[in-house]
Amino acid sequence: MLTSLSNFARRYALGRNVLIFFCLQMLISAGILPYMQGKFDPTGIVGVLDLMFGFTPDEAYDKLNAYGEEGRKYYLFAEAVIDIIYPIIYTITNVLLLSYVFKKGFAPNSFIHQLNIFPILATIGDFAENAGIIAMLxxxxxxxxxxxxxxxxxxxxxxxxxxxxxxxxLIGVIAWIVKVVKKK
Structure with a gap:
């Protein structure tokens, strides 16, 4: 199954597709996510649990308290809807991007092509994190x-x-650069 998924991504790793999903990802991360954060953290001082590298339960509840009742409602919506869509988009972007640079930098039969689906692990972690935050909320x-x-x-x-x-x-980009330099 993973090999089929990897091969599927490689087939669709065209510059146009990478660009479309990258633009979609940027729209969400530069527009929608800051807008939503402004609804539950209007000062931008409290911060978002999703952006922290670890937190204690006390730190988490300090943030949830600081959001207030209305803010927690917006945060729950962001976690349950927006932060389900966004990981899917950034995963597709990252998988296509890795597939693209690996195609450019490595021989078609290189084992590294199978690592193009590695970003799925980040998505699994993100969904699990969201589930924990939703349970807290x-x-x-x-x-x-x-x-x-x-x-x-x-x-x-x-x-x-x-x-x-x-x-x-970065390994894919370096391999691509090396390949281009060797051709010249």
């Missing part, structure tokens, strides 16, 4: 410390997987 004002710890750990997994995806992208 639904339980509020009661504390769900286990959900907070779960969300924190899932978020750290997400960020590590995302960082590794960036490293894979």
């Amino acid at each position: 639904n339980a509020f004002p009661e504390r769900a410390d286990a959900a907070a710890s779960f969300a924190s750990n899932a978020g750290m997994f997400k960020w590590i997987a995302f960082g590794m995806s960036i490293a894979l992208f």
Whole structure:
């Protein structure tokens, strides 16, 4: 199944498709997400649990308290709707981007092509993090410390997987540059 998914992504890793999903990702991350954050964190001072690399249950509940009742409603909507769509978009973007640079930088039979679906791990972490945050929001004002710890750990997994995806992208770009330089 993973090989089929990897091959499918490689087939559709065309510059046009990468650009379309990249623009869609930028629209969400530069427009929709800041707009939503402004609804539950209008000062931008409190911050968002999703952007933290780990947090304690106390830190999480300090933020949820600071959002206020109305802010928590917006945050729940953002977590349950927007932050389900966004990981799908950024995963498609990242998988296509890795597939594209790997095609440009490596021989068609190279094992590295199978790593093009690595960004899916970040999405799994993101969905798990969202589930933990949603559980905390639904339980509020009661504390769900286990959900907070779960969300924190899932978020750290997400960020590590995302960082590794960036490293894979850089490896692909370097291989592509080396290939171009060798041809000249």
